[in-house]
Amino acid sequence: MVGTITRWAGAVVFVCVIGSAIGFAQEAHVGKLAGNAKRGKALYQRYCIFCHGPYGDGRGESAPYLDPKPRDFTKAVFKCRSTPSGSLPLDSDLYDTISRGIHASGMPSWKPLLKQERVDLVAYIKTFSSAFQEEKPAAPVEIPPEPPSSAESIQRGAQLFQSMNCWSCHGKDGRGYGPSAPTLTDSRGFPIAPFDFTSGPRFKCGETDRDMFRDLMTGLDGTPMPSFASAMTADQRWDVVHYIRSLSGHKTHAKPKIEAIGQ
Amino acid sequence: MSDEVGDSRTQGPSTALGMTRITPVKLEKAGYCMKFKLMFVAAGLLSALSTFMVLSWAADAPSSVKGTVKFEGTAPKGTRIDMSQDPICAKAHPTPATTEDVVVGSGGALENVVVYVSDGLTTHNFQPPQQPAVLEQKGCQYKPHVLALQANQKLDVVNTDETTHNIHPTPNNNREWNMTQPHGMPLEQTFAREEVAIPVKCNVHPWMKGYIAVFKHPYFAVTDKNGSFELKDLRPGTYTITAWQEKLGTQVQKVTVGAGETKAVEFTFKQ
Numbered sequence: 001m002v003g004t005i006t007r008w009a010g011a012v013v014f015v016c017v018i019g020s021a022i023g024f025a026q027e028a029h030v031g032k033l034a035g036n037a038k039r040g041k042a043l044y045q046r047y048c049i050f051c052h053g054p055y056g057d058g059r060g061e062s063a064p065y066l067d068p069k070p071r072d073f074t075k076a077v078f079k080c081r082s083t084p085s086g087s088l089p090l091d092s093d094l095y096d097t098i099s100r101g102i103h104a105s106g107m108p109s110w111k112p113l114l115k116q117e118r119v120d121l122v123a124y125i126k127t128f129s130s131a132f133q134e135e136k137p138a139a140p141v142e143i144p145p146e147p148p149s150s151a152e153s154i155q156r157g158a159q160l161f162q163s164m165n166c167w168s169c170h171g172k173d174g175r176g177y178g179p180s181a182p183t184l185t186d187s188r189g190f191p192i193a194p195f196d197f198t199s200g201p202r203f204k205c206g207e208t209d210r211d212m213f214r215d216l217m218t219g220l221d222g223t224p225m226p227s228f229a230s231a232m233t234a235d236q237r238w239d240v241v242h243y244i245r246s247l248s249g250h251k252t253h254a255k256p257k258i259e260a261i262g263q
Numbered sequence: 264m265s266d267e268v269g270d271s272r273t274q275g276p277s278t279a280l281g282m283t284r285i286t287p288v289k290l291e292k293a294g295y296c297m298k299f300k301l302m303f304v305a306a307g308l309l310s311a312l313s314t315f316m317v318l319s320w321a322a323d324a325p326s327s328v329k330g331t332v333k334f335e336g337t338a339p340k341g342t343r344i345d346m347s348q349d350p351i352c353a354k355a356h357p358t359p360a361t362t363e364d365v366v367v368g369s370g371g372a373l374e375n376v377v378v379y380v381s382d383g384l385t386t387h388n389f390q391p392p393q394q395p396a397v398l399e400q401k402g403c404q405y406k407p408h409v410l411a412l413q414a415n416q417k418l419d420v421v422n423t424d425e426t427t428h429n430i431h432p433t434p435n436n437n438r439e440w441n442m443t444q445p446h447g448m449p450l451e452q453t454f455a456r457e458e459v460a461i462p463v464k465c466n467v468h469p470w471m472k473g474y475i476a477v478f479k480h481p482y483f484a485v486t487d488k489n490g491s492f493e494l495k496d497l498r499p500g501t502y503t504i505t506a507w508q509e510k511l512g513t514q515v516q517k518v519t520v521g522a523g524e525t526k527a528v529e530f531t532f533k534q
Contacts, residue, residue, distance in 0.1 A: 075439075077438075077439050085440040085441050085442060086438045086439065086440030086452075087438075131438075135438075163427065163445070164427050164443060164445065165349075165426065165427040165428075165429075165467045168348070168349070168466075168467040168468075169466065169467070179348040180348070180466060180467055180468070180469050183466075183469035184466060184469075187433055187439060219440075219441050219442070219443075221439055221440070221441065222439065224429075224431065224441070224466035225441070226429035226430075226431060226441040226442055226443040226466070227440075227441060227442050227443065228443045229442070230442070230448055230449075230450065231427070231442075231443040231444065231445050231448060
């Protein structure tokens with residue numbers, strides 16, 4: 001009798017352990033690589049924990065000294081995505097952010113890590129929020145081929161920059177000193193500055209024209225930068241991209257400097 | 264609502280069955296013949312049926328909680344809003360617009376208070392209504408300033424201003440989104456989870472502030488100009504009613520309503 005009970009108890013424990021292992025295993029897939037959250041945790045504790053904190057809430061030891069603040073992974077809200085505003089990012093979006101780093105912030109490029117290691121980190125970062133288990137990211141936005149830039153296109157872009165009220169934050173000359181700029185905060189209530197387009201082409205979510213077009217489609221969630229997905233046509237968005245390029249006085253980057261295997 | 268009706272019906276037949284079971288036992292003890300037995304069973308069934316009908320009618324009679332929200336003391340005057348950064352907004356207000364965080368009407372009536380059932384509901388699955396909730400951006404202000412809707416109910420965001428807005432809810436329990444909306448562009452969104460209340464802002468026009476309260480159930484209301492509210496179609500029972508005001512906080516009251524009864528509940532906020 002006792003033997004039967006032990007055997008049954010053993011079976012139940014076995015099923016529970018296997019079940020939880022399957023249930024909680026968080027994975028990430030970027031290209032042909034599959035990320036492992038357990039390996040990612042070890043890397044996170046070595047490279048990321050100082051800013052993003054042991055609980056992934058962006059309250060690491062260095063966080064008080066950083067501006068903008070490290071991302072709070074527990075909210076699952078990310079600036080750089082290929083998915084519409086309000087959606088979770090794709091694994092490849094997180095991978096690209098880790099690889100690229102975020103210019104004008106404390107986030108460096110983690111290209112020195114192996115591709116496999118970066119994918120492992122994506123898998124671990126996704127464990128901080130249950131949103132990745134409850135919801136699925138929406139389909140990525142479409143980026144049509146870019147028409148060539150021209151004086152007319154830049155002119156149209158300038159008009160849109162006015163009518164879409166971009167100037168309210170970014171300023172009439174694109175330097176980031178619009179009338180609403182001093183009031184802006186991120187989703188945690190910290191002041192956040194609009195991008196100064198004259199400072200150069202190193203935008204937060206990538207520096208190619210396609211990256212800029214994508215930013216206009218998705219918005220940068222967690223910041224005041226909204227999505228213009230339904231507000232403009234594709235051609236109009238390209239016009240705005242060409243106009244913003246004209247502000248920086250830098251040449252258009254046709255190819256990204258940093259490889260993105262996610263896209 | 265359909266779930267509630269279903270519930271009262273499943274309760275009904277079980278009591279009716281119970282009574283028919285008792286009747287035959289009594290008859291066997293008395294030793295009557297078959298005919299009488301059948302008659303008694305029939306009578307028992309009838310009486311059970313009638314009690315069930317009365318009970319279910321009583322349970323179906325909707326109760327409600329009705330009342331007003333008042334502000335005690337000197338009503339704060341709204342601060343004047345400077346809309347000069349966008350001439351289209353400024354033009355919409357011949358007399359300058361004021362902030363709407365505490366709006367007190369005549370007799371101390373407090374507007375824009377969300378009143379809702381926070382505890383005591385016996386059913387928990389409610390379908391969202393087909394009718395969408397509408398949030399309008401008019402004169403570079405949100406109309407209504409405080410909007411309440413059900414989880415997964417459609418929210419139609421309308422921009423009747425000739426300028427471009429961006430609508431940016433900053434929730435804690437829902438997904439954050441942020442959409443640019445030029446004049447006339449249709450925009451439909453939903454919120455999946457209950458949250459009282461989500462601050463909404465327009466980053467382009469920093470004075471624009473509003474709130475969206477999301478509920479799992481349909482028992483909520485936002486007070487009107489007279490400060491009055493009504494929570495309709497409640498089942499009899501004891502409920503916790505909460506009143507939420509964006510600046511003045513929350514107040515809680517317990518209320519017990521009988522079948523078909525309307526109970527009055529008054530809330531008073533102080534600065």
